[in-house]
Amino acid sequence: MLKEHYPEMDVKVFYVDIRAFGKGFEDLFRRSKGEGVRYIRGLPGQIKEDLHTRNLVLSVENTATNKLMEHEVEMVVLSLGVKPCEDVKETQEMLALQRTSDGFYLEAHPKLQPVDSATKGIFFAGCTESPKDIKDSVTQASASAARAMRLMSSGEITVEAITAEVIKDKCEICGICVRVCPYNAITMDKDNKIPAQVTQAACSGCGTCAAECPTNAIFMRHFTDSQIEGQIDSLLEEKPAEKILVFACNWCSYAGADFAGVSRLQYPSNARLIRTMCSGRVDKKFIWRAFERGAPVVLVSGCHFGDCHYIDANHWTKKRVEKIWKKMEKLGIRPERLQLEWISAAEGIRFSNVMKRMEELRADVTPEETEDTRKIIQKEGGN
Known part of the structure; x- marks a missing residue:
């Protein structure tokens, strides 16, 4: 743009890598080169002022020629990265939003729900979700407005039971x-x-x-307590020592088990899955009940951190299981008999491998150890 309006201006662009990824970006890149803009592969290491001319002198290592060069210019424009504003954390806590490792708000799904947050009724536009140019910001803002309009025009919303x-x-x-x-x-x-x-x-x-x-x-x-406890009792009613009890979250690890099945992956047939909406639903009393009913090993599985369908509920799962491990060790029960794994819906192979490892653990548990565990838990009152 500068070169178009001021043809006499000598414009130099110092770069390390250039990615013209957007629509028309490659045409703009070629057009600027045709206008006389010089692209120099190298990163300025020092900028100092010439005391006589008052111009700025850039020291640059040209990575294409491996030579140190100096360029005298009248003006330097720095291309800086974009980072979230300082009050983003306050808004996050107020609206129960998720953030990426870079600090931007995390969308519910990058492909299927690119403008929705995990919290219902909140939508993103522009650089709140990630750095964007004007075109992408307008596109996302239009999508967010349409999503909000659909909610507001309905008059009422349907919530999950x-x-x-x-x-x-x-x-x-x-x-x-x-x-x-x-x-x-x-x-x-x-x-x-x-x-x-x-x-x-x-x-x-x-x-x-x-x-x-x-x-x-x-x-x-x-997914009431009585329903889940009923499943535990039913699954461990006969030959509990031969079974692997698995608590699987609906959105990731349970779907991962399905994916392993449709992919025809082999894993132990003695795995028994109990579906919950989230790994955060797995109460400590469910785990103690499983061991009391004779389960040799128990697996709690859920979404990977950052991918939890319920924002950060799986963080509480981790803290809860860690407390149970400590109590198991205190009671003389091997903590490794309770495992915690994060498995996504696309990780059928990982699910299969985890089940094989659980079977190895199960085979290592003796009937005497299972019976001792049962007595210890009954003595402690079931939890």
């Missing part, structure tokens, strides 16, 4: 559920002794609050 409900008589107003909820969907008033309350429209039903509640004051609609 899988949500949490607080049993107020059991609530001790400890605040744990408020802290662990990825969506800030739970509120309470400790000062006025008002029990926790779930905003149904904001709840996505991960079940982390129910798993963390110390008084069992949270009831999950669907």
